[in-house]
Amino acid sequence: MTTTTGITSVTGAIGSVRTRVEGRDKVTGAARYSGEVPFAELAHGWLVLSTVARGRIRSVEEGPVLAMPGVLTVLHHGNAPRVDIDYVGMLGRPNPIVGIFQHDRVPFAGWPVALVVAETSEQAREAAEALVVEYDVEPHDVAFRAGRPDAYTPESTPMVQPETGKGDVEAQLDASAVVVDAEYTTPEEHHNPMEPHAATARWDGGRLDVVDSNQGSSWVANELAQLFSLDPASVRVRSEHVGGAFGSKGLSPHQVAAVMATTVLQRPVRVVLTRRQMFSLIGYRSPTAQRIRLGADADGRLRALDHQAQSLTSTVYEFIESSAVLGRVLYDADAHHTLHRLVRLDVPTPTWMRAPGEAPGSFALESALDELAEKCGVDPIALRVRNEPETGPVSGLPFSSRNVLACFEEGARRFGWADRDPRPGLRREGRWLIGTGTAAATYPSGVGPSTAAVTAEPDGTFTVRINAADVGTGARTAMLLVAADTLGVDPDSVRVRIADSDIGPAMIAGGSMGTRSWAWAVTIAANELRERLALGGGIPSEGITARSDTAEAIGALSRKERHSFGAQFAEVAVDVDTGEVRVRRLLGVYAAGTIVNPLTARSQFIGGMIWGLSMALHEEAVRDQVSGGHVGPDLAGYHFAAHADVPLIEADWVDDPVPGDPVAIKGIGEIGIVGVAAAIANAVWHATGVRHRELPIRPDRVLRAADEARRRATEGIPGGMDEGGTRGGPAEGGPQGGGAEGGAPGA
Numbered sequence: 181m182t183t184t185t186g187i188t189s190v191t192g193a194i195g196s197v198r199t200r201v202e203g204r205d206k207v208t209g210a211a212r213y214s215g216e217v218p219f220a221e222l223a224h225g226w227l228v229l230s231t232v233a234r235g236r237i238r239s240v241e242e243g244p245v246l247a248m249p250g251v252l253t254v255l256h257h258g259n260a261p262r263v264d265i266d267y268v269g270m271l272g273r274p275n276p277i278v279g280i281f282q283h284d285r286v287p288f289a290g291w292p293v294a295l296v297v298a299e300t301s302e303q304a305r306e307a308a309e310a311l312v313v314e315y316d317v318e319p320h321d322v323a324f325r326a327g328r329p330d331a332y333t334p335e336s337t338p339m340v341q342p343e344t345g346k347g348d349v350e351a352q353l354d355a356s357a358v359v360v361d362a363e364y365t366t367p368e369e370h371h372n373p374m375e376p377h378a379a380t381a382r383w384d385g386g387r388l389d390v391v392d393s394n395q396g397s398s399w400v401a402n403e404l405a406q407l408f409s410l411d412p413a414s415v416r417v418r419s420e421h422v423g424g425a426f427g428s429k430g431l432s433p434h435q436v437a438a439v440m441a442t443t444v445l446q447r448p449v450r451v452v453l454t455r456r457q458m459f460s461l462i463g464y465r466s467p468t469a470q471r472i473r474l475g476a477d478a479d480g481r482l483r484a485l486d487h488q489a490q491s492l493t494s495t496v497y498e499f500i501e502s503s504a505v506l507g508r509v510l511y512d513a514d515a516h517h518t519l520h521r522l523v524r525l526d527v528p529t530p531t532w533m534r535a536p537g538e539a540p541g542s543f544a545l546e547s548a549l550d551e552l553a554e555k556c557g558v559d560p561i562a563l564r565v566r567n568e569p570e571t572g573p574v575s576g577l578p579f580s581s582r583n584v585l586a587c588f589e590e591g592a593r594r595f596g597w598a599d600r601d602p603r604p605g606l607r608r609e610g611r612w613l614i615g616t617g618t619a620a621a622t623y624p625s626g627v628g629p630s631t632a633a634v635t636a637e638p639d640g641t642f643t644v645r646i647n648a649a650d651v652g653t654g655a656r657t658a659m660l661l662v663a664a665d666t667l668g669v670d671p672d673s674v675r676v677r678i679a680d681s682d683i684g685p686a687m688i689a690g691g692s693m694g695t696r697s698w699a700w701a702v703t704i705a706a707n708e709l710r711e712r713l714a715l716g717g718g719i720p721s722e723g724i725t726a727r728s729d730t731a732e733a734i735g736a737l738s739r740k741e742r743h744s745f746g747a748q749f750a751e752v753a754v755d756v757d758t759g760e761v762r763v764r765r766l767l768g769v770y771a772a773g774t775i776v777n778p779l780t781a782r783s784q785f786i787g788g789m790i791w792g793l794s795m796a797l798h799e800e801a802v803r804d805q806v807s808g809g810h811v812g813p814d815l816a817g818y819h820f821a822a823h824a825d826v827p828l829i830e831a832d833w834v835d836d837p838v839p840g841d842p843v844a845i846k847g848i849g850e851i852g853i854v855g856v857a858a859a860i861a862n863a864v865w866h867a868t869g870v871r872h873r874e875l876p877i878r879p880d881r882v883l884r885a886a887d888e889a890r891r892r893a894t895e896g897i898p899g900g901m902d903e904g905g906t907r908g909g910p911a912e913g914g915p916q917g918g919g920a921e922g923g924a925p926g927a
């Protein structure tokens with residue numbers, strides 16, 4: 181018997197490599213996604229989205245469309261079933277984004293104004309495209325920029341505390357030997373999973389049955405029950421396979437439209453979003469404008485940390501991109517201030533997108549730390565060692581475990597950091613300037629209440645029921661390993677049932693909380709079952725089932741800072757004549773508690789890191805100020821890292837025991853992206869001497885920054901020295917120098 185942290189292990193299943201349970205089904209096409217499950221008498225709905233960004237619907241001219249082949253109905257604000265748009269769901273506040281067809285207001289371009297339902301998907305599409313909708317157009321405002329006078333500090337939400345502070349930031353900045361005061365921007369970014377959002381709804385003997393693609397079928401079922409004022413027991417949502425989610429798959433307008441249509445028509449109705457529709461209906465990451473001020477002693481010890489972040493929200497829902505939260509975990513300072521401000525615009529509502537807050541926030545904060553290291557003449561890793569807090573910098577609470585320095589140590593060793601010359605612009609290979617950079621990563625290790633059941637079957641096998649969602653992460657397989665490990669049996673004798681709200685409530689696959697939450701419930705049930713089986717006796721035909729509910733145990737958890745940590749390393753090559761940046765190497769080393777399945781865990785980390793690369797160099801959704809919609813809302817117009825952009829990527833982890841924790845699993849879905857863009861931007865500075873404070877680091881920005889550095893060098897402006905003798909090109913711009921591209925933001 182071996183003991184992994186927290187969980188008594190008989191077989192050692194936890195921590196063993198296992199391919200996905202459903203892998204064969206997926207690669208052979210046997211796995212059915214929610215837009216593919218067959219139903220008799222299935223009708224198809226096609227959403228019609230607004231073409232204006234603000235105004236009122238004057239008319240929906242359904243008459244001609246109803247006469248088109250196969251068309252069954254056209255739903256819109258004038259005839260759709262009424263719903264309770266004021267219900268308070270899991271978000272803790274009304275979520276009017278799903279209150280479609282309830283009023284004539286158009287809050288943004290791409291708002292659902294009608295659903296055309298027909299016998300076939302093609303007929304529905306043709307009719308939807310023929311539907312004439314007239315609007316009374318009002319002027320819209322979609323201009324996100326730093327320092328807008330109408331920016332405001334939002335109220336606290338169940339998810340985000342907008343502001344924290346201690347000490348006197350201005351006084352500590354004044355007393356600091358070294359100050360970094362820099363502004364960073366990140367653009368609007370989109371999660372657009374491979375499998376589009378799709379739902380099929382039908383009434384089945386008085387129950388609403390929805391086959392859907394989501395991150396939590398209990399969640400979606402509960403929200404639908406409240407929205408449609410139904411008994412929760414009369415709603416069933418299933419979500420057997422999900423082709424990616426990343427924060428985008430909760431309750432969206434398409435499920436609501438499908439339920440409305442099946443209620444009206446009394447036959448199954450399917451609504452699948454197109455890729456272009458996904459750009460306005462499923463949420464996205466807000467652009468950010470962030471200002472960071474760091475004050476330090478000459479040796480780099482922080483006296484002041486001030487992180488102010490501005491993001492946008494829509495007119496229908498207030499969402500906070502919590503970019504400033506990671507400084508509350510990573511670094512202490514005598515004076516410490518974090519603040520989020522919002523601008524309300526005529527745009528779709530942003531939402532969680534992989535590492536909401538930490539992803540854009542770490543670009544700013546971890547870039548600023550690198551600027552401070554440069555100014556102090558301290559190695560970036562040594563700077564972080566010097567500022568390692570004992571307890572939560574804002575909360576004062578102890579950390580459940582904090583092994584970020586071990587990540588840096590192991591990462592530095594593997595990456596060859598010790599050989600790095602800290603001076604920028606020195607390494608050259610042909611037309612390429614080479615640089616390396618690093619950044620810290622952190623993400624909360626939260627947990628949510630879950631129920632589970634584990635059954636010993638008469639044939640000697642075991643069935644685990646946990647309403648997890650496997651969004652492509654390998655959750656089903658992870659739960660198999662957790663159950664087998666706790667039962668002390670061969671994983672091949674265990675089957676796992678997930679993704680059906682009838683199983684019973686469980687945490688969603690979100691906030692990197694799924695595995696930790698579900699594993700806790702499965703472990704308790706499996707332990708109890710093992711004890712009951714140890715008493716001996718036969719197994720009846722219905723099996724022996726043990727159940728668990730973690731709600732009480734979670735409520736009794738001691739207050740601690742619980743987070744995963746990591747260290748990101750990047751090597752880049754920059755051609756300052758073409759502006760091209762190539763990432764050559766990425767290494768991420770993580771401290772994330774017990775790793776349940778190294779195979780799928782590595783995939784999770786690497787997937788996040790690729791996204792970080794994509795965020796650093798490529799991703800940017802451009803909103804057209806005139807129409808209020810996107811320029812090129814599809815996967816051709818929205819540029820992201822493809823295979824040829826992705827270099828050798830390594831992800832690994834250090835031991836991270838979590839003493840006293842009931843599961844010792846932390847969750848790894850999001851931390852992989854955190855810090856990667858900063859590590860790359862820091863590497864681009866190291867290659868060229870030019871700071872990039874705006875993402876993405878596009879070729880035109882590299883060229884413009886290099887030109888600016890040249891100009892400063894020519895004019896003898898301090899900080900513009902061409903240290904590397906590299907064709908008079910790249911030169912150090914200084915912390916307020918070359919990277920800024922006019923109109924610098926001020927949060």
Ligand code: MOS
Pocket residue numbers: 395425426427428532533534535536689690691692
């Ligand atoms: Mo994740 S962005 O919390 O679903």
